[in-house]
Amino acid sequence: MASTNINLNMTSVENREYRLGTIIGWDGKASDLIKESAYDERSAKKHGGCAGKGSGCKLCELASPLNQETMCSNAIIQCQVGNLTDCALIDHSPIGCSGENSKFNLSMHVGLKRRGKPLQNTLNISTNLKEQDMVFGASEKLRQTIRDAKERFNPKAIFIGMACATAIIGEDIDSIAEEMEPEVGVPIIPLHCEGFRSKHWSTGFDIAFHGVLRQIVERHPTKKQNDLINIVALWGSDYFSE
Known part of the structure; x- marks a missing residue:
């Protein structure tokens, strides 16, 4: 499969349905899925995904109806970034978005x-947006919440998670x-x-660790440990050490 460069100058990432041509569900045989998706043809393309799927692909999540039966990327941010020790996560959102924390x-x-x-405990804090914030904006509220997160938790890094509400009103978190x-x-x-950014909750993994790679991981380390492998897992037992 052709290699893809990661643009660390961008704060956002491509959705998985665009970058990989992924779909949420499939009813049929795996062999038919490979054929219908023209996987081999797309894998040979430089860009990949729906944008470079070629004429053989008959599947595309972007053309399918809205599906509300899965998680969202915001929830994945909470379970991934929220579980990073010594880091604080600000849910820039109404309080309901923090319900799963x-x-x-x-x-x-x-x-x-x-x-x-x-x-x-996870170090989470919500800006708790109200109706007035949705009308007049909540930038100052976010600034104060960042100060509060620093004062309460003294974290080594602070993440800001965008929500549907803050995206709709155009909050400039960058x-x-x-x-x-x-x-x-x-x-x-x-x-x-x-x-609503992506139909695939799994895009949240890309968003979370793009942020980690972009602003926490050292770009040009002076010392490298050749036998060190970082493994990112959803949660559960350690199946990897052996």
Whole structure:
């Protein structure tokens, strides 16, 4: 499969249905799925996905009806970035978008215990947008929440998760993150993870770790550990060490 460069100058990523031509569901044989998707033909294309799928592909999620029966990218940000130790996640959203954080906090406790690490809670905070914020904007509220996150948690990094509501009113989380970073003294990473951005909740993984790679991982490390492999897993047991 052709290699694809990751553009770390961009704060957003391509949706999986565009980049990979993925679909949510399939009813049929795996052999038919390979044929209908023209997988081999698309794999040979430089760009890949629906944009470079070629004439043989008969599947495309972009042309399918809206599906509301899956998770959203915002929820994946909460279960992935929210489970990063020593980092705070700001849900720039109405409080309802933070409803699953208690469940993800439990999964973090389980994961830490399995690995023999000290237990800690997820460091989440919501801007708790109200009707007035939706009408007049919530940029100042986000600035204050960043200050609050720094004061309460003293994290090593602060992530900002976009929600459907904040995307609709056009909140500029990129500019605010860039503006506030010198004040709080830690990386502030904007994540464009609004729920309607992609039909595939799995796009949230790309969004989360694009942000980590872009603003936390050292671009040109002076020292490299050749036997070190970073493994990103949803959660659960360690199947990889052996």
